[in-house]
Amino acid sequence: MSELLAAQGVTLAYDGVTVARDVSIAVPTGRVTVIIGPNACGKTTLLRALARLLAPKSGNVVLDGKDIRKYGTKEVARRLGLLPQAMTAPFGITVGDLVARGRFPHQELFRQWSVEDEEAVRAAMRLTRVAGLADREVDELSGGQRQRVWLAMVLAQETPLMLLDEPTTYLDIAHQLDVLELCRKLNREEGRTLVMVLHDLNQAARYADHLVVMKEGAVVATGAPADVLTVELLAHTFRLEARIVTDPVSSTPMVIPIASLERHD
Amino acid sequence: MVALLAVTVSVAALAMTVGTFRVELADVFAILLGRGDGGVGERIVMNIRLPRVLAGVFAGAALGASGAVFQSVSRNALGSPDVIGFTTGAATGAISQIVLFGGGPNQVAAAAVIGGVLTAAVVYLLSLKGGMVGGYRLLLTGIGVGAVLGALNGLLLVRGALDDAVNANLWLAGSLNARKWTHVYPVMLGTVVVLPLLALAARRLSLMEMGDDLARQLGVAVERTRLLSVFGAVLLAALATAATGPIAFVALAAPQLVVRLGGRSDLPVVGAAAMGACLLVAADLITQLAPLGANLPIGRMTGIVGGLYLIWLLTRGRNL
Numbered sequence: 001m002s003e004l005l006a007a008q009g010v011t012l013a014y015d016g017v018t019v020a021r022d023v024s025i026a027v028p029t030g031r032v033t034v035i036i037g038p039n040a041c042g043k044t045t046l047l048r049a050l051a052r053l054l055a056p057k058s059g060n061v062v063l064d065g066k067d068i069r070k071y072g073t074k075e076v077a078r079r080l081g082l083l084p085q086a087m088t089a090p091f092g093i094t095v096g097d098l099v100a101r102g103r104f105p106h107q108e109l110f111r112q113w114s115v116e117d118e119e120a121v122r123a124a125m126r127l128t129r130v131a132g133l134a135d136r137e138v139d140e141l142s143g144g145q146r147q148r149v150w151l152a153m154v155l156a157q158e159t160p161l162m163l164l165d166e167p168t169t170y171l172d173i174a175h176q177l178d179v180l181e182l183c184r185k186l187n188r189e190e191g192r193t194l195v196m197v198l199h200d201l202n203q204a205a206r207y208a209d210h211l212v213v214m215k216e217g218a219v220v221a222t223g224a225p226a227d228v229l230t231v232e233l234l235a236h237t238f239r240l241e242a243r244i245v246t247d248p249v250s251s252t253p254m255v256i257p258i259a260s261l262e263r264h265d
Numbered sequence: 266m267v268a269l270l271a272v273t274v275s276v277a278a279l280a281m282t283v284g285t286f287r288v289e290l291a292d293v294f295a296i297l298l299g300r301g302d303g304g305v306g307e308r309i310v311m312n313i314r315l316p317r318v319l320a321g322v323f324a325g326a327a328l329g330a331s332g333a334v335f336q337s338v339s340r341n342a343l344g345s346p347d348v349i350g351f352t353t354g355a356a357t358g359a360i361s362q363i364v365l366f367g368g369g370p371n372q373v374a375a376a377a378v379i380g381g382v383l384t385a386a387v388v389y390l391l392s393l394k395g396g397m398v399g400g401y402r403l404l405l406t407g408i409g410v411g412a413v414l415g416a417l418n419g420l421l422l423v424r425g426a427l428d429d430a431v432n433a434n435l436w437l438a439g440s441l442n443a444r445k446w447t448h449v450y451p452v453m454l455g456t457v458v459v460l461p462l463l464a465l466a467a468r469r470l471s472l473m474e475m476g477d478d479l480a481r482q483l484g485v486a487v488e489r490t491r492l493l494s495v496f497g498a499v500l501l502a503a504l505a506t507a508a509t510g511p512i513a514f515v516a517l518a519a520p521q522l523v524v525r526l527g528g529r530s531d532l533p534v535v536g537a538a539a540m541g542a543c544l545l546v547a548a549d550l551i552t553q554l555a556p557l558g559a560n561l562p563i564g565r566m567t568g569i570v571g572g573l574y575l576i577w578l579l580t581r582g583r584n585l
Contacts, residue, residue: 077484
């Protein structure tokens, strides 16, 4: 399988505290990769390193066959987009203006706004169904709408690779599915390669082509959800006693939790 | 924007007619275009009123732009150079010069710039945490450092000789009275050079308001942009303070007013500069026209108006 993006033996640390050690993953091109793992397993940190927001202490992140450090900042931003967990909409900004900011890496000092920019913003807003909100202020939108607006911004960046850090957090279940369906559409119809960090195991199993399971800063399993998700893995990685059945809707593995295996003493 | 500039120019022109010696508006324009009659009016306009107005315009512009940058970097409407201690630091520099060494306006101006830049460096370093500067951290550190420096300023005034202390106090009130060309040049030059650079950085700064990670993934070199913009903004605030003494609230209010007048997409650095210039020149005109007999120092004037504005902002603001 060819790959656009890969981590090769990366060790990641914040303020000298090692969060992930010697991690290697390959992101298959044109697929949806989902990273799962218990809290503090280093999945967000890995995602930040893949997007060059965090420099590895050792090892390389390789983008399109070249060390990611060898690209210019804007060049990286034209190849991969990241939706972080926390963003702030500036006071009083409209949806249209916010989405348009995704075009920054395509603009230069003396070529500020072009037809392609206009077209990319319009397409992004149509796909995420926020075109009707263009003149509204972002502050006054609901959580689900707001998340779609942020997605539209990263979408307008027109990168072949999109990294999304828990795009469903703080959304109710219907809006979670809404966002995930949208992501699948971006992958299937637009051919974008996606990497997502998700919390919900069943959503991960349903939407991932390729699953990466992390625990304590290391990758413990990778592969198709049906191969990776086993009773043993759940017990070992998530400290969860569970049964696995087949999701009657999507025919993917479905985790039925039974009990926590954490000892409370 | 154009309207703001027009208002600024009209107010400035009006300000030049006002004073003990009345000069008609038509004469003012004639003199400025080099067609004066060489009389008393021309000397008054060229040597007294024009420097005064220009000091107001450029100091106001510098404060407005500086405020816009600081509010963006700290992501807080209160993050302006007068709140986070930089103006106080510039004052400490200036008062030290006046009280401890004597020295003319040039030395005082230089000392103010040094004081402002040093204060900024101290605040920046103290608010660094793991190589990053957080908004609230910067704000709170700045307020703390500002309080210490304010006390130090008071101490310097008490310790100094009476004449020096009076001089220092006059300077502390912030005033456009008796500004000469030597006051104008530094702030004018600084504004002309630094303002365009800050205007170029404005887009990156507004992307950074959405969060460092998001800005960085859009291709902004976040820490470098922040450091250079803060340096430029500190320089502007210090130069303005050197020219006029500490003038409160222009830096705080100008960017907010521009945003509320015009809506926004990008950080309005140039708009805030225009608004700052307009505010300061207008405030100066009002202090001259005010029926208080004596010339009210403009710093006190902006303090009164700005204080009321701040209270209004605090009572209705939803994202401070």
